[in-house]
Amino acid sequence: MSGEDIPYQLRPNKFIDRQAFTDLLSRLVPSIGADKYVYLSMGGRHLVDHNAVYRQVGVTKLFSFDKNGTVVERQKFNRPIDSAICDEMPASNLPSIIDSISDKFPDTTNVIVWLDYTDPNSRLTQLQELIEVAKRLQPGDVIRITLNSSLGSLDGPKGSTFWKDNGFPSPKEYRLSKLSEQLDTFVPADLEGIGEDEFPSVLCRCVGLSFSKVEGESGGISFKPVLLTTYKDGQRMVTVTCLVVPRSGANANLHRLQSWPFLPANWSDVTYISAPDLSLREKLKIDENLSREPNIVLDNLGFLPGSSKDNSLKAISSYQRLHRYYPSFHHVDT
Numbered sequence: 498m499s500g501e502d503i504p505y506q507l508r509p510n511k512f513i514d515r516q517a518f519t520d521l522l523s524r525l526v527p528s529i530g531a532d533k534y535v536y537l538s539m540g541g542r543h544l545v546d547h548n549a550v551y552r553q554v555g556v557t558k559l560f561s562f563d564k565n566g567t568v569v570e571r572q573k574f575n576r577p578i579d580s581a582i583c584d585e586m587p588a589s590n591l592p593s594i595i596d597s598i599s600d601k602f603p604d605t606t607n608v609i610v611w612l613d614y615t616d617p618n619s620r621l622t623q624l625q626e627l628i629e630v631a632k633r634l635q636p637g638d639v640i641r642i643t644l645n646s647s648l649g650s651l652d653g654p655k656g657s658t659f660w661k662d663n664g665f666p667s668p669k670e671y672r673l674s675k676l677s678e679q680l681d682t683f684v685p686a687d688l689e690g691i692g693e694d695e696f697p698s699v700l701c702r703c704v705g706l707s708f709s710k711v712e713g714e715s716g717g718i719s720f721k722p723v724l725l726t727t728y729k730d731g732q733r734m735v736t737v738t739c740l741v742v743p744r745s746g747a748n749a750n751l752h753r754l755q756s757w758p759f760l761p762a763n764w765s766d767v768t769y770i771s772a773p774d775l776s777l778r779e780k781l782k783i784d785e786n787l788s789r790e791p792n793i794v795l796d797n798l799g800f801l802p803g804s805s806k807d808n809s810l811k812a813i814s815s816y817q818r819l820h821r822y823y824p825s826f827h828h829v830d831t
Contacts, residue, residue, distance in 0.1 A: 509772040509824050510728035514736060515546055516822035517759060517768075518641065521724050522554045522609065524757065525740065525750050529637050531555035535602045537591070538611035539563055540583070542571040546611065551577045556609070558602040560594070562586050588612060588626050595633040608634070611641040615732075617650035620679050624707045631711040636718060637750075638741040642704060646697045646727060646735040651675045672696070676703075683707055697727035697735040698765040704737045705764040712744070719744050723754060725761045728770035735767065758818070770819060773802040773812035780823070787817055 526534055536550045540561030547559045559581035561572050572583040582601060586594075594601075595608060610630055614623045627642050634640060651672040652659070660671030669690025676691065676699070677684045683703045691699055701722070708720035724738040742748040754760045759768055775783070779802070786794045791813040795806070803809035816823065 508730035509774075510730045510770045511734075512824045513770050513772055513819050513822040514726050514728050515549060517724060517726065517770075517819070518546075518736075518738060519549045519553050520822070521738065521754075521757070521759075522550065522556075522639065524753060525639060525723075526554050526556065526609075528750055528753075529607055532557070532604070533606045534558065534609055535560060535598055535605050535607075536609045536611075537562075537594070539588070539613045540572050541613075542568050542575070544572050544575045544577065544581075544583075547581060548575075548577045550609070558605055560584070560601070562588075562591070562594075564588075588614075588623075589629075591626070592629045592633050595630065607637045609639040609641075610634075611643070613643045615643075615645055615734075617645035617647055617732075620644065620703075621681070621683075624680065624683055624703065627704070628707050628711055631708060631720065632715065634718065634741045636741050636743050636748075639723075639738065640720070640741065641724075641736065641738040643734055643736045644700055644704075645732055646700050647732040648672070648691075648693065648696050651691065651696070697733065697769075698725075698767045700735050701725050701737055701767055702764045708739065717744050718742065721748075721751060722761050722764055723751075724759055725764070725767045726759075726770055727767050768818075769811070769815060771808075771812045771815040772819075772823060773809070773816055775802060775816075783813065783816060784820070787820065791817065 531554060534556050535558040536547065536556045537560040538546055540547055540563065544561055547561055550556045551559060557578060561581065562584045563569050563572065564587040566585045569583050569585045576583065598605060598608060612627060623644060631640060652668060660668045663671060665671040665674065669692055672691040673688055680703055683706045685702045685706065688699065712719055719742050720739040721742055722737060723740045727733060727735045740750060742751060782798060783794055786797050791810045794813050795809055801809045803812045
């Protein structure tokens with residue numbers, strides 16, 4: 498089952514990722530004003546992120562798109578407000594929409610754009626679409642891209658020995674060769690291989706090189722990473738969020754984010770999201786020990802919330818860092 502086929506209610510890690518993104522926007526948007534922003538994204542059939550951006554950030558100018566007409570019809574039904582626009586179109590059309598955004602939403606000055614991809618076989622096209630969108634942006638804009646970072650998309654079938662059959666000393670070099678075939682010059686030149694847990698950070702660096710191409714052509718803007726995350730609900734995904742800033746001079750928004758715990762130090766500084774499957778009672782027990790070391794929390798629990806002790810410690814550490822965004826799904830009779 499692909500990630501897009503899993504019901505949103507069963508995707509706690511994606512929920513946390515979206516909550517962190519919304520928290521970020523609530524810190525960036527007020528400096529310019531929510532009424533000056535348009536939020537554009539693929540939205541999905543339920544428009545979950547549009548609802549969050551509207552209700553938690555206050556952005557009322559909303560635009561969603563999808564190449565599937567059936568999805569667009571569901572988007573129209575699920576709009577948080579009737580002025581939201583839901584359009585049937587591919588992501589490749591988005592640059593022209595940005596160019597004419599003032600016609601659709603008068604009195605706007607900035608955009609927040611999210612390109613949400615799931616196909617691991619079209620990464621080059623996805624980065625090229627990102628570049629075309631980024632060329633149209635200006636200081637104050639926010640751009641975000643989600644990419645499939647499943648290692649299996651480089652390794653081939655599970656248990657395969659393609660790397661041996663093709664004369665590579667280990668899977669690391671084989672993966673790098675496969676990614677280089679896909680992305681060519683967007684792969685960092687200093688890489689020597691891709692380890693088991695390194696693919697999300699490698700893709701973040703590939704995105705960084707894509708933005709560097711835009712910076713080289715524009716001359717006046719830079720793209721600063723403000724949130725880099727990876728999570729797994731089905732397949733592993735990685736998300737890069739950047740703030741567009743002037744090439745020269747200090748930026749007040751970046752200064753405000755200095756105390757935000759998720760601001761990345763560089764293009765490889767990725768926050769791993771791993772929400773343990775917890776009952777309410779288990780969650781309360783961890784909350785009682787939230788400031789203690791993960792191994793002490795695990796001892797107090799008396800069981801492993803993950804598949805192993807190492808995975809349990811990682812899950813507890815992730816929960817401690819991201820507990821404010823942890824979902825609480827409840828059954829509601831209607």
